[in-house]
Amino acid sequence: MRLMVVSDIHGSLSACESSLNRFFEEKADKLLILGDILYHGPRNSLPGDYNPKEVARRLNEYKDRILCVRGNCDTEVDQMMLDFPIMADYIYVVVDDLTIFATHGHHYSPERPPQCLPIGSILMTGHTHIACDALYNDYRYMNPGSPSIPKGGSVPSYIIVDKGEAKLIAF
Numbered sequence: 001m002r003l004m005v006v007s008d009i010h011g012s013l014s015a016c017e018s019s020l021n022r023f024f025e026e027k028a029d030k031l032l033i034l035g036d037i038l039y040h041g042p043r044n045s046l047p048g049d050y051n052p053k054e055v056a057r058r059l060n061e062y063k064d065r066i067l068c069v070r071g072n073c074d075t076e077v078d079q080m081m082l083d084f085p086i087m088a089d090y091i092y093v094v095v096d097d098l099t100i101f102a103t104h105g106h107h108y109s110p111e112r113p114p115q116c117l118p119i120g121s122i123l124m125t126g127h128t129h130i131a132c133d134a135l136y137n138d139y140r141y142m143n144p145g146s147p148s149i150p151k152g153g154s155v156p157s158y159i160i161v162d163k164g165e166a167k168l169i170a171f
Contacts, residue, residue: 002027003095005144005159007034007104007126010044010073011052012148018171019147019158020058026160031062032093034126034144035071035104037086038078047148056081067091071104071126090114096164100124110134110141122166124159131157133168142166 004026006019023031037059038052056078059066063083070087079086090103099118101108105127108114113123119138130152131145147156156171 001029001095003030003032003093003161004028005032005034005124006147007144008036008129008146008148009055010036010040010047010148011038011050011055012047013051013054014049015148016055016058022158022171031066032102033066033068034102034124035069036073036126038081039073041073044149067093069103072106095161098122098161098164098166110136130154131168142168147171
């Protein structure tokens with residue numbers, strides 16, 4: 001299985017479209033979204049192309065190919081707009097020999113890793129809007145950043161997981 005990972009779309013239609021375009025260019029089987037899909041949140045500026053209804057409509061077209069976890073800006077109202085589940089705080093995904101603990105990042109992070117994180121696995125979060133690929137004591141930490149509101153000098157990026165490898169790639 002080839003997996004593409006994005007996070008923090010925040011209702012930006014152009015970020016959604018860019019992510020879907022890359023999803024198809026990469027020939028990924030599944031799209032894993034690490035939360036904060038529709039709402040921009042009170043701490044973020046409103047994206048210029050903010051259109052959560054259209055983002056929901058576009059993502060719903062691929063509901064059978066999307067895996068998702070809940071971000072701190074995602075609510076039950078957002079779930080009513082989306083035809084795929086978004087309310088899990090985390091999921092485990094196994095791709096080839098890689099075990100991924102996928103979560104948004106507001107509950108678990110490199111500073112607060114989950115107790116159940118297997119040695120040699122990958123902790124993937126969004127939330128910070130800062131792309132990252134770093135090794136910690138017993139695991140690897142990856143963050144795809146944000147295609148809509150990158151922060152900390154980060155550029156819009158995503159992660160591809162395939163054939164036992166995970167790579168951070170700029171849009």
